[in-house]
Amino acid sequence: MLPDFHPIVPAAACFSPDGTLHSPDFEAGYASAQGALAQARHVFLDGNDLPQRWYKCDVFTIVETGFGAGLNFLAVWRPLREGSASAMRLDFV
Secondary structure (H helix, E strand, O other): OOOOOOOOOOOOOEEOOOOOEEEOOOOEEOOOOOOHHHHHHHHHHHOOOHHHHHOOOOEEEEOOOOOOOOHHHHHHHHHHHHOOOOOOEEEEO
16 A cells, blocks of 8 residues: 655745744744845855865756755855856756
């Protein structure tokens, strides 16, 4: 007998009174109230040494299992767009 399967239901995100994005369904916050994009840059971009790793690549692929509000994508996209790697192809899955 196969187990019961339940459909995947996306989290309904909303803003809390302090302006942070959160999911009331999962009682989880998506980012810090002290600067979500700065946190994404520090933890995701710098924490994975991404600028140093993609510096000499023609194509660079990032696979992220939890896209959330897309802040990690934005943290990666900005230095690519503004920097010397702007001609590089980024695959963000």
